[in-house]
Amino acid sequence: MVPRRGRRRRAWCRHRHHLACNEQVYFAQSGREVYCKHGGYIIERSHEPYEFSYNERADLWVMKVEASALGGRIRAPDRFCGMQFNAHGGISGLFVDMLHHIPQRFEAMSEEAREAVGLQLVDLLALSIHSDDRTLTSGTSSVRAAHLSRVEHFVRANFHRRELDPDLAARCCGISVRYLHELFRDTERTFGQWVRDLRIEAVKADLRAKGTKLSIAEICFRRGFGDVAHFSRLFKQQVGYSPGEYRRQSVLP
CATH class of the missing domain: 1.10.10.60 (Homeodomain-like)
Structure with a gap:
């Protein structure tokens, strides 16, 4: 799990945490348009076309999740694609904090530890989504x-x-x-x-x-x-x- 820089990245789910500046990023997919502000993340489908742009240089954190893994924790996760989620505080903040610390520890982890941490990340992501009022x-x-x-x-x-x-x-x-x-x-x-x-x-x-x-x-x-x-x-x-x-x-x- 490493920070990525650039205009476009491919993954079934991407969580873009805008770290470098306070500019918002633009994302559009499947008829939905959203401006993701600093301290948020977006879920996307990698197999469908999308538009993504920003005006200033941005650090992008990317997490790839299999559809079956997220679907086993959230009913119909596709309904949340193209939506912005706030990653400040609560379970969402814990999810982002953990995501940020993994690159520093990844090389020192065993394969068993990496798999366990990956499962915990997916669990935290699911809890983060469930904590949003729009889930209901x-x-x-x-x-x-x-x-x-x-x-x-x-x-x-x-x-x-x-x-x-x-x-x-x-x-x-x-x-x-x-x-x-x-x-x-x-x-x-x-x-x-x-x-x-x-x-x-x-x-x-x-x-x-x-x-x-x-x-x-x-x-x-x-x-x-x-x-x-x-x-x-x-x-x-x-x-x-x-x-x-x-x-x-x-x-x-």
Whole structure:
């Protein structure tokens, strides 16, 4: 993670922290235009064209995040592309502070430490986005979004439970099952698909973890899957490798 200088950089997500001066930078993508002020960051899609410019020399901090990694933590992260987020104070400030310190420590870190720090950065980014009020209101009414956010928080805290299903989520969140399904019609996945994808991403992180002594069956059960054979077939269908193959690939130099 190093500071970059220039007019254009390519990455799925970029967090541009304008450090050198108080000039704002201009960014436009997918019909959205924004002037990012000093102390902010922008999320972008690398596979789509964009415009980016500034009047004075600027230091740009760039962080590349896989869509699946961010999508496992935030529902439909594409809705936040082209938006400016304030990086002053709170969890956003912690995210930026950590981002700034990594280049100084990177060479001294082991591969295991680098991976752990990278995961923490993505977690902090997700928390930073969640802390923004627009997370509740973007793309739908504030009431529906508030219900959906409550469901999301419940699922993320409980997706290890095998009994997690629409009935349990709806009951614990104080809504009907029918309304729960209506909420997820506004997204690109059903409730069941979203829970499955969350679990798969958690399993991938477990399999990549250095030094873990957990067997694949233990990981399967602790992430809410009830049948190892079914889990293995689903994992290979989603990831392209069996769980064992994925674990071996992850430890290759």
